[in-house]
Amino acid sequence: MDFGLKGKTALVLGGGGGLGRAIAKTLAAEGASVVIAGHGAESINATLAEIEGKSLGLVWDFADLSVIDANIAKIEAEIGPVEILINNTGGPPPTAASGQDPAVWAKQFQAMVLSVIAITDRVLPGMKSRGWGRIITSTSSGVVAPIANLAISNALRLSLVGWSKTLAREVGKDGITANIVVPGRIATSRVATLDAAKAKREGRSVDEVSAESKGTIPMGRYGKPEEYADVVVFLASERAAYITGSVIRVDGGMITSI
Secondary structure, X not given: OOOOOOOOEEEXXXXXXXXXXXXXXXXXXXXXXXXXXXOOHHHHHHHHHXXXXXXEEEEOOOOOHHHHHHHHHHHHHHOOOOOEEEEOXXXXXXXXXXXXXXXXXXXXXXXXXXXXXHHXXXXXXXXXXXXXXXXXXXXXXXXXOOOOOEHHHHHHHHHHHHHHXXXXXXXXXXXXXXXXXXXXXXXXXXXXXXXXXXXXXXXXXXXXXXXXXXXXXXXOXXXXXXXXXXXXXXHHOHHHOOOOOOEEEEOOOOOOXX
């Protein structure tokens, strides 16, 4: 099946991490030119080393809104206009819902929400002028079923769901789709960190916590980053032109609600 991605330019935020790296590699395998953006040069270079084809790495602090225009201009000059935007930001530290410093909420909102909105706004005019675009935002299963001790993540990622749904209705006529993808327990360093934090908090072993978590998943295992990436790349393709305003779960059946 030809996904129609050859020659398209994709910007993958968080492209140095587990999910972002898998998405970047899969997009490149489909013939897209891929820009990997993230906080650490080492992780970005590691992703670039696994990619064949036209690519670019950018060290980018997403919370710094002042650098957005310059970074997008660099992409446009060196690779091409952004046609596929993968909004994939890192998650905040585990926190309870109450008792958090407002400054922590503000800092995470800037990094996780405002950054995504501002970067999207920067590339939207070009997408509209060309009559084609894909905006895919990776969130968390917490937007469907809030996760204990991840209050900031639950709240802020849920705001992106409302934003994406509203945006989809605004830009559909321009040939642009906007979708949310919800990962369940995918085997990444983020999930390993959360398992370790829970184990420490509850005085249990990491293996015990991990086994308990896998027991709640009908597939009986954590997902592979590549399995998540396949869904994201399909949504970026020509084949998914009539899918927009949706929330797509990639969770092995973990979320129990309909």
